[in-house]
Amino acid sequence: MKTTMMMLASAALVAGLAGGAVAQDKKVLAVVVKGLDNPFFTVMGQGCADWNEANPDSEYECLYTGPALSSDEAGEIQIVQDLINRGVAGIAISPSNAPAMANMLRSANPSMPIMTVDADLLPDDSDLRSTYFGTNNYDMGVGMANELMKLKSEGGTVCLQLGNVAAANINERAAGFRDTIAGAEGTDRLSDTNGWTEIEGCPVFTNDDIPTANQQMADVLTANPDLTAFVLVGGWAQFGPQAYSQNTDQVMDKLKSKDLVILAGDTLPPQTQAFREGRSHFQIGQRPYQMGNEAPDILISLINGETVEDPKFTGLDLCTLEDAGICAE
The missing domain is CATH 3.40.50.2300 (Response regulator)
Incomplete structure (x- = not known):
């Protein structure tokens, strides 16, 4: 079963790379989510894709990827490991299993900027990433x-x-x-x-x-x-x-x-x-589109050695019976 999950994860990464999402001459900014089967992350992926549309002349391109199944913790870790080995420019991770992801990052000692998005590492492992971007x-x-x-x-x-x-x-x-x-x-x-x-x-x-x-x-x-x-x-x-x-x-x-x-x-x-x-x-x-759309800019700031707020929170939207807010739309 573990081998099957790893194969699915690798296939998800290869599909993302082969699907025309990343041009050969572009530096990769990867957004790695817990699972491609979750519609929450689909919205985040749209934010990543729209960043590419809005920045056609950038030397960077956003790659949205993750394991096929949200239950595949090992697959997500393997995808991040593969991206580190490829030497991509930066990685934003939503870790499914925070301690396990931290163990891999500590062992891999990546040279590129690492940030977390949507989900963070545990406080004791915060030194392994430059910032957290997402919901409080x-x-x-x-x-x-x-x-x-x-x-x-x-x-x-x-x-x-x-x-x-x-x-x-x-x-x-x-x-x-x-x-x-x-x-x-x-x-x-x-x-x-x-x-x-x-x-x-x-x-x-x-x-x-x-x-x-x-x-x-x-x-x-x-x-x-x-x-x-x-x-x-x-x-x-x-x-x-x-x-x-x-x-x-x-x-x-x-x-x-x-x-x-x-x-x-x-x-x-x-x-x-x-x-x-x-x-x-x-x-x-939460605001998953904002997370996927702004993560590439944060990674570029980190690559350029700029100071980035940590944590950097997105907002919350409330739907209540008294005031339906966005749910009235």
């Missing part, structure tokens, strides 16, 4: 918690749906959520904490797989008919709109009455549609 993920979790406490001020039971167990960005969101509910930093789990309790069997981890996310959601809602809140810390289940609609159809009466509330990360088109249909009560969106 802790604040994203804070935003989810604040909205949940507004929607259900009396508290209740909650299930968090997370992604990869070693993804730093997702774990930061969970920390921001729990700390805000508890009113104290370092809260590992909610147990009648200011009225909120995480149910047995949660959090659940999707491993960034969309069908898994929807199956988990169905299982949790079926086994816990009195659940107060289901929190998609990332948008995985909603990235499969048909399955997500089927899941929420089963509890639509509870959603309408707010006996059950659903909060979710990200604001991609299928998600804003779900919000407008009453299939969630809150969406907090």
